[in-house]
Amino acid sequence: MKKISLLVLCLTIFVSAGYSQKTIEWINIAEVESHIEKDGKDAKRVFVDCYTDWCGWCKRMEKDTFADALIAELMNHYFYNVKFDAESKEAVMFGGKEYKNPNPKKRGSAHELASYLLNNRLAYPSFSVLNPDLNIATIIPSYFPPQDFEPIVVFLGGKYDLQYTFEDFKKVYEKKIKPDVMKEIEKANKKK
Numbered sequence: 001m002k003k004i005s006l007l008v009l010c011l012t013i014f015v016s017a018g019y020s021q022k023t024i025e026w027i028n029i030a031e032v033e034s035h036i037e038k039d040g041k042d043a044k045r046v047f048v049d050c051y052t053d054w055c056g057w058c059k060r061m062e063k064d065t066f067a068d069a070l071i072a073e074l075m076n077h078y079f080y081n082v083k084f085d086a087e088s089k090e091a092v093m094f095g096g097k098e099y100k101n102p103n104p105k106k107r108g109s110a111h112e113l114a115s116y117l118l119n120n121r122l123a124y125p126s127f128s129v130l131n132p133d134l135n136i137a138t139i140i141p142s143y144f145p146p147q148d149f150e151p152i153v154v155f156l157g158g159k160y161d162l163q164y165t166f167e168d169f170k171k172v173y174e175k176k177i178k179p180d181v182m183k184e185i186e187k188a189n190k191k192k
Contacts, residue, residue: 022069025076026083029092029113035080036132043132045157047079050086050114055124057143068146071153077185078157079129086114086124095134129156137161154181 027035029048036043049066051058065071075081088111089104099113110122117128118139126141138156151173155161158181160169169177 022072024066024072024081026081029082029084029094032080032082032094033134036134044079045132045137045159046082046130046134047075047157048082048084048117048128048130050084050118050124050126050128052085052087052124058125061125061143065144065146065149071146071149073185074150074153074157074181077188078153084111084114084117086110086118086122088114154178 032046036046049058049061051061066075087101087107087109089101091098091100092111092113093099094113099111099116101109101111103109114122117130117136118126118141119136121139121141123141125143126139128139129137131137138161140152144152151170152166154173154177155164155166155169158177160177164172
């Protein structure tokens with residue numbers, strides 16, 4: 001009996017360790033254009049998490065949603081993922097333009113790039129999804145638990161927004177689209 005218990009414990013630890021190792025591959029905003037250029041016609045969309053250090057819902061999004069292994073798998077498959085501090089003090093070159101924080105010494109001062117990415121709707125957390133040409137595809141405000149965020153990631157990452165409304169997509173996601181997405185990801189992982 002002790003051997004079986006020990007085996008179950010070892011298997012549980014092994015499976016948990018493998019499952020928890022899937023994390024979102026975050027890159028710096030300055031790296032986006034080189035990734036797009038390198039991937040050429042196969043370039044992905046860009047997902048930008050605009051957050052602040054003081055935002056409790058941002059921290060919860062990080063802990064609950066971005067830490068979820070399936071969300072990480074989907075995000076890495078579909079996007080170049082960027083975390084951007086919306087109150088950053090550093091100047092940033094993006095899309096051939098320099099963006100700055102106009103009041104870097106003032107607490108709560110929004111960075112110009114955050115203002116651009118969120119169309120001046122500075123609520124956190126908020127996410128901007130960009131096409132490979134760096135034009136904004138959409139802006140998504142709010143916290144989402146993993147089960148609600150999953151269809152959003154696939155809808156935007158898989159560019160289903162070009163053929164469905166989100167409401168219609170959600171109706172067919174679980175039965176029609178998710179199985180194919182999971183096969184696609186599995187196939188892509190085997191190539192790595």
